[in-house]
Amino acid sequence: MERRWWKEAVVYQIYPRSFMDSNGDGIGDLQGIMMKLDYLQTLGIDVVWLSPIYQSPNDDNGYDISDYCSVMSEFGTMADFERLLKALHERGMRLVMDLVVNHTSDEHEWFVESRSSKDNPKREYYIWRQGRNGQPPTNWESAFKGSVWEYDANTDEYYLHLFSKKQPDLNWENEAVRKEIYEMMKWWLDKGVDGFRMDVINLISKDPAFPDGYVYPGKQYGDGSPYIMNRSRSHEFLREMNREVLAHYDIMTVGEAPGVNPDQAKLYTGQKRNELQMVFQFEHVDLGGGSEGKWSDGSWKLTDLKHILTKWQKGLEDDGWNSLYWNNHDQPRAVSRFSDDGMYREVSAKMLATCLHMMQGTPYIYQGEELGMTNVAFHQLDEYRDIETINAYHELVYSRGWSHDQMMAAIHARGRDNARTPMQWNHSKHAGFTSGTPWIAVNPNYPQINAEDSINDPTSIFHYYRTLIGLRKKYSIVVYGRYDLLFPEDERIFAYTRTLGEEKLLVLCNFTADAADFSLSEEFIRKSVKLLISNYNQRDEDGINEAPLRPYECRVYHL
Structure with a gap:
């Protein structure tokens, strides 16, 4: 097996908005991250993955980008970013950026031009279609509920958005779009960044026929996934991206790939495929889903978890590479989801870490995981900030007859804001995250769960993670x-x-x-x-x- 630095690395994901606020505005920022680099170095981290820091109106917390080459003002400046990158490199750590190129914000200049007229040169940068008898072009459902199509009265056509209506999908069939993206990627790589985590990268090719999807019983909209996921053109685009950009740099690449199976993953990550190095798959974190996806019952069996993770371990052992994770910015806290966040929180968090870090693949630690941070149970919808959660509540409660308590229980178990409450640094107000009012409330258990106590306790989850990372660096068998x-x-x-x-x-x-x-x-x-x-x-x-x-x-x- 080929030995590479990114196989041997341990990655730490930072959700900048919730990591550390340096100026008291309640929002984490780049200077806040700078303040905590010694913490990451003590933990033993090799690579930091930053969730999006680009200019954005924040409809989906930064995953709706209005300018790929500017830093969101709430996070700081480009000079702040360059200082952060330099400081990481000086400590022997690398930086991976989040690359969001399936879609942009509707406030991106490309889309502003695209929707201005049918004759605009940027019109074909996005996917526009005429309606059908006053209805959207297809019956597909958005990942954030409702139709994937939004009507634009100015040009009397609909544009495609697989996520929020403020996240129009780019038209990857347009060569000019691809060239713009590749130039932007090279711009960041030439600055010295060390790779990309590519958001929903297996969705960039859509079936040009745009057929209707199957409507499952009890559903209003059709399932468009067969026409947008893992299409052969996506592989063509990624090989072109590799040829034009990725192959010219010694970097790390990981693609977020919902709906992928091991055979498909080998097409993305095979050593001779010249596409990506690894993908994020979702089978294990989707356990317990039902007719309403993750909002359903949520029960699961260990044998199912073992089967899924083993299938991936064996499926990619000879060609390709696994990414190993329990948590990220879209998932509930692992100790609440897969073990016990009560009496056995500390031992069960250590157990989960051991189970994952001893497998073959590159481990990803999400901020606060190394402290055993838990899910949060806010009581009212207005305490949540996540667009997916809010839209799901409105549909399931107001249109589908769910009770408030039923939906809140589902949100407490699986909502994305479980991962987005501020990092718990110490005992002070707002857990030391900010001197102001945080953009989302801190989990009330921060006096019991925080970094300061963990660092000072040699038996803590934090120091257990340090030991796991040390074993990975000492024993090649852990990696290979x-x-x-x-x-x-x-x-x-x-x-x-x-x-x-x-x-x-x-x-x-x-x-x-x-x-x-x-x-x-x-x-x-x-x-x-x-x-x-x-x-x-x-x-x-x-x-x-x-x-x-x-x-x-x-x-x-x-x-």
Whole structure:
């Protein structure tokens, strides 16, 4: 297997709006990030991934970009960005930018021109279609509810927006659009950035016939996903992007790819495909979805989680590469979603980290994950800021008959703002995030969960993450070893091995609040072993024993 720096790296995602506010306006900013670089260096981070910092009207918190080559004034200036990039590089860390090129803001100058007239040179930068008898061109549903089409009276046509109506989709069939994007990417790379995380990059090609989608029972709109996801033209565009831009720099690339499976992922990430290095897949975080997607029941089984993660581990072990994550800016907090954010919060957060970081792939840590930050339960809709959450509430409560309590329970479990409450730095007001009023309220549990306490406690989740990162740097098997699942039908224990030559790791993780028995083969019992890490006071000299795993216990043995 080819050895590359981005396979061996650990990535830390920063959501700038919620990370650290330096000037008291309640919004995190670039100078705030600068203030915390020593914190990231202490943790052992190799790469920082910044969610969008570009100029934006913030309809979707920065994922609606109005100027790709300017910094949002709330975050600072381009000079602030350049100082941040220089400071990261001086500390031996790299910076990956969020690249959002499936769509722009409707306030981007390209779209302002595009909608001004049918004859404007920028008209074909976006996807415009005539309606059908006064109705939208297709029946597709937006990811943020409602139709994907917005009528524009000025030109009597509809434009496509897979997300918010303020996020019109770019027309990647237009060569001029692609050239503009590639020049913008080179502009950032020439500044010295070290790669891109590409937002919904597998949606950039749409079926030009725009057929109607299947309407599932109880639904108003059709499913357009077969006509927008993982189309062959997307691969053509990415190979062109690689040829024109990516191949000329030593950088890291990861594509967000909803709806992708391992075979499709190999097309994006295969070593000879010349597209991307890895993708974010969503199967494991989509567990428990139902007729209303993530707003549905939410129950899941460990065997399903093991099956999904194992499918990806085995599917990409010879060609391609996995990205490993529990959390990001769009997902609820992992300790609330997959383990126990109450009595066993600390041990279960450590267990989740161990289970993930010992797999093959590049691990991503989302801000606050290393503290065991939890979901938040605001009581009223007006306390939330996320457009997806607000739109879903309006549709499901006002149009579909859900009760307020039913919808709020779903938001508490799966809403995106769970990840977006401010970083909890210390005990002071607003958790030390800001001296002003935060743009979204801080989770009230910050006196119990914060970075200051975690740094000062050698047994904290923070220091456990430091140890995990250190093991990854010390043992090549953690990065490059082959993965094999043990106990596939066990609903309590997630266990697997990693193998590299004569070396082997054994990883045991109890996903329950009960003691869990297990039995190992002679292959493990007779070997001399070293306990690399455990979230309980397990003694190395005990060797591998078959005493039951305690609640949420994990152990990693080196054989």
